[in-house]
Amino acid sequence: ITLSGEVIAGGGQPMETLPDQYGPRVPILQPGRYRFKLPADTAKIYEPIPEAFEAVMGTDEKAKVGCMMMVFDSADPLMIVQSPQGTRDGEAFQTRVTNIKRFRNKEHTVLASDLDYLLRILGEMIIPNVNAAYITALSKYGGKEFSADVEATWTCSDKRDIYAILPGTEQVQQIMGVKGTGKTYRADTDVHRNEEGQYPEEIDVVVQGTDPATQQPVTYTAIVRAFNNLTRFYE
Known part of the structure; x- marks a missing residue:
C-alpha cells in the first residue's frame, strides 16, 4: 500500500485543541412541576465540591467551603413519574443537587441548600451539620418520590x-x-x-x-x- 506524504490539515496540533464531542441531545424539560423517583441506591451518587462559595450569615460576602452534591447521571438518573400533560412520563432526567447554602429570604436571615429542602420533604427532621451526615440521611430514601419545579x-x-x-x-x-x-x-x-x-x-x-x-x-x-x-x- 502506498500512502500519500501530503501534510494533513490540523496534524501536529495538541490533542487538547480538539473540540468536545456531543452525543444526541435530549430535549430540555419545559418549565413546570414534575414528580420524580430517586434511584434505588442513593448511597453512591455523591461527589465532593472542594471549593464552593457559600453565603455567610450577617454579611454580603461569600466564604470558600467544602460541600457536596448528588449527581443524577446516565447511570443513576431521576425518573420522571409525572410531567405536565404527561409528555415526559417515564423518561430519565439528569441533574445535580448540592448542599451549597444561600439566603432564602429578603432579610438574609435564613441560609439553606437545595439538599436541605429535599431532605425536609423526604421526612428528615434535622438539617445535617457535616457533608457525611447528608450522605447518611439521603441514603435512607432510595426509590422514594418527590415533586419539584423545573426551571430553564x-x-x-x-x-x-x-x-x-x-x-x-x-x-x-x-x-x-x-x-x-x-x-x-x-x-x-x-x-x-x-x-x-x-x-x-x-x-x-x-x-x-x-x-x-x-x-x-x-x-x-x-x-x-x-x-x-x-x-x-x-x-
Whole structure:
C-alpha cells in the first residue's frame, strides 16, 4: 500500500485543541412541576465540591467551603413519574443537587441548600451539620418520590469557548479563545415561549470577539443551549 506524504490539515496540533464531542441531545424539560423517583441506591451518587462559595450569615460576602452534591447521571438518573400533560412520563432526567447554602429570604436571615429542602420533604427532621451526615440521611430514601419545579436557564459562559455561527455561513463551530458574555438568561424574564407555547432549546447571543486567523474584531452569534434546574421541592 502506498500512502500519500501530503501534510494533513490540523496534524501536529495538541490533542487538547480538539473540540468536545456531543452525543444526541435530549430535549430540555419545559418549565413546570414534575414528580420524580430517586434511584434505588442513593448511597453512591455523591461527589465532593472542594471549593464552593457559600453565603455567610450577617454579611454580603461569600466564604470558600467544602460541600457536596448528588449527581443524577446516565447511570443513576431521576425518573420522571409525572410531567405536565404527561409528555415526559417515564423518561430519565439528569441533574445535580448540592448542599451549597444561600439566603432564602429578603432579610438574609435564613441560609439553606437545595439538599436541605429535599431532605425536609423526604421526612428528615434535622438539617445535617457535616457533608457525611447528608450522605447518611439521603441514603435512607432510595426509590422514594418527590415533586419539584423545573426551571430553564440559558448561560453564555465566560469560562468556555463559544459555539457560534461562522460569519457569512450557516455553519456552527467552536471558536477557540473566544469566551461568552457571562450572562444568564431566564425563562419569561429574558426568553419567552414560541408560538407552540414552548421555550426554545437554544438562543442566539451576540458576542464580540477576535477572528483567530486574522486577529480582527468580529461579531459572533453564539449558540447557547438551555439548562434545567430543580428549584422548589414538594412532597
